[in-house]
Amino acid sequence: MADLKALADAVIKGDQNTAMEITKAALAEGTAPKSVLDDGLIAGMDVIGARFKKNEVYIPEVLIAARAMKMAMEILEPELAKAGVEPVGRFLIGTVQGDLHDIGKNLVAMMLKGAGFEVIDLGVDVGAEKFVEQVKTAGVHVVGMSALLTTTMPGMEKTLKALRDADVAAKIIVGGAPVTQDYADKIGADGYAPDAASAVDVAKSLVA
């Protein structure tokens, strides 16, 4: 019987080889792909997310854990698709127009994937029109916008207005170093998260 607790531990330690081996072994012996995902990989990333929030681990540990999860996911994904397992939700993310910072945005994307979301990453310098076009075509549940510059924050308000004007049902989350809950409230966002682990919590609550 595959040890999914050991799989979670391998993700927590960022041990990609062990994570891949256990994933392969679990599938070979008939463990349900959804169980490998929920009880192994996501369980491990949940622990990393909680520790990151409490400042018990830092960005490098999160990136290493996310990398181990990603490697195991490459083995697991085809089996999840065969089994018809749906993602928790579809999340569209991008850094707003004029802004080239992507380290935090990438971290948010990794943590969301770690929590079972399908993530569409539009990259950096994303204009309102592109957000709207993608939300309309990709069946998105949550839109996430990141900004690191006070000068690009108004791009969030502009994009949010364009999304509301386009009458899309997707919920909208904003974040990034200069962004605050007050600002999110002021522009009418559905959610704000100060860090990547909180972004996962907010996204989960919005799709629940």
Ligand code: B1M
């Ligand atoms: Co720039 N930069 N930068 N920069 N840069 C800052 C942001 C700055 C604070 C530095 C400073 O002056 N002290 C300052 C902004 C000042 C301001 O507006 N308040 C600044 C500036 C001015 C600039 C330029 C204008 C500099 C210039 O050219 N004169 C220029 C702008 C370029 C542009 O975007 N058009 C510029 C360029 C760059 C680099 C390209 C050199 C590089 C970016 C590389 C990259 O991202 N690929 C860079 C960097 C690295 C920084 C600092 C040093 C680090 C940012 C970072 O990655 N932090 C930064 C100073 C600092 O923060 N110490 C600075 C780590 C990252 C994990 O944190 O992105 O905050 P962060 O993400 C967090 C949370 O904010 C949150 O979760 C993450 C982790 O938990 N989060 C979200 C982020 N997005 C979220 C979305 C969510 C939810 C949570 O929901 C969707």
